[in-house]
Amino acid sequence: MSSSRKVVELFYDVVSPYSWLAFEVLCRYRNVWNIDLKFKPAFLPGVIYGSGNQPAGMNPSKLTYIVSDLTLLSEYFGVPMFRPSDLSDKDTLSAMRFVTALAEKEKEGDMLVERVSRELWKRKWRTHQDITQPASLTEAGLKAGLSANVVKEILSLSKSQPIKDKLKSVTQEALEYKCFGFPFIVCQVNGKAKVFFGSDRFELMAYFMGEKWMGPHPNKPTAHM
Numbered sequence: 001m002s003s004s005r006k007v008v009e010l011f012y013d014v015v016s017p018y019s020w021l022a023f024e025v026l027c028r029y030r031n032v033w034n035i036d037l038k039f040k041p042a043f044l045p046g047v048i049y050g051s052g053n054q055p056a057g058m059n060p061s062k063l064t065y066i067v068s069d070l071t072l073l074s075e076y077f078g079v080p081m082f083r084p085s086d087l088s089d090k091d092t093l094s095a096m097r098f099v100t101a102l103a104e105k106e107k108e109g110d111m112l113v114e115r116v117s118r119e120l121w122k123r124k125w126r127t128h129q130d131i132t133q134p135a136s137l138t139e140a141g142l143k144a145g146l147s148a149n150v151v152k153e154i155l156s157l158s159k160s161q162p163i164k165d166k167l168k169s170v171t172q173e174a175l176e177y178k179c180f181g182f183p184f185i186v187c188q189v190n191g192k193a194k195v196f197f198g199s200d201r202f203e204l205m206a207y208f209m210g211e212k213w214m215g216p217h218p219n220k221p222t223a224h225m
């Protein structure tokens with residue numbers, strides 16, 4: 001393991017199952033690669049349309065591929081997920097504002113963003129529960145270990161203009177890196193930056209950082225999964 005300072009930023013939206021895979025793998029490698037892992041909650045439609053891209057699911061052949069790809073990847077990475085029967089429910093705006101509000105409140109070591117994002121992914125991609133309504137976000141927050149008072153405060157903050165603007169500005173930040181989809185990962189090592197798209201670039205990312213890719217489970221599978 002090298003001792004250089006490595007900052008890894010993960011731009012994601014909980015609508016994106018590939019982002020969930022990247023998120024869990026980066027959490028597992030955080031101490032192995034000794035990276036300063038920064039979560040960047042953003043809004044996928046903002047980067048898709050803002051970059052002139054199109055949602056991959058709009059192409060029927062791509063959609064068939066994605067469904068089969070995710071089934072195998074979920075097994076490979078040890079992140080159980082199942083395709084929701086209704087893929088049209090893609091509105092994660094309130095959920096991502098909620099996570100953005102948490103990110104603004106978070107103090108170092110809190111892991112609030114990490115825990116709540118995981119709960120939202122679980123609801124969307126494992127148990128197929130709603131993530132659009134305040135009651136659903138409350139449930140996710142409580143399950144992630146937030147107190148009822150904190151959840152209430154975060155919910156109200158998430159509707160404020162500064163938080164709406166913050167989500168927009170992080171999405172814009174991704175677009176400035178020429179992002180066109182998620183997960184989008186920015187690695188910085190000793191002042192050199194490189195961007196990666198996808199949860200399938202870890203080997204290359206490790207090479208760039210002078211680290212080793214040891215497969216999806218560098219330690220044993222994590223208890224919270």
Ligand SMILES: N[C@@H](CCC(=O)N[C@@H](CS)C(=O)NCC(=O)O)C(=O)O
Pocket residue numbers: 015016017018019053056180181182183197198199200
């Ligand atoms: N090959 C990538 C695919 C990632 C992917 O398809 N991400 C979707 C969101 S879940 C996306 O942003 N797609 C835009 C595109 O493919 O242009 C991976 O394995 O992670």
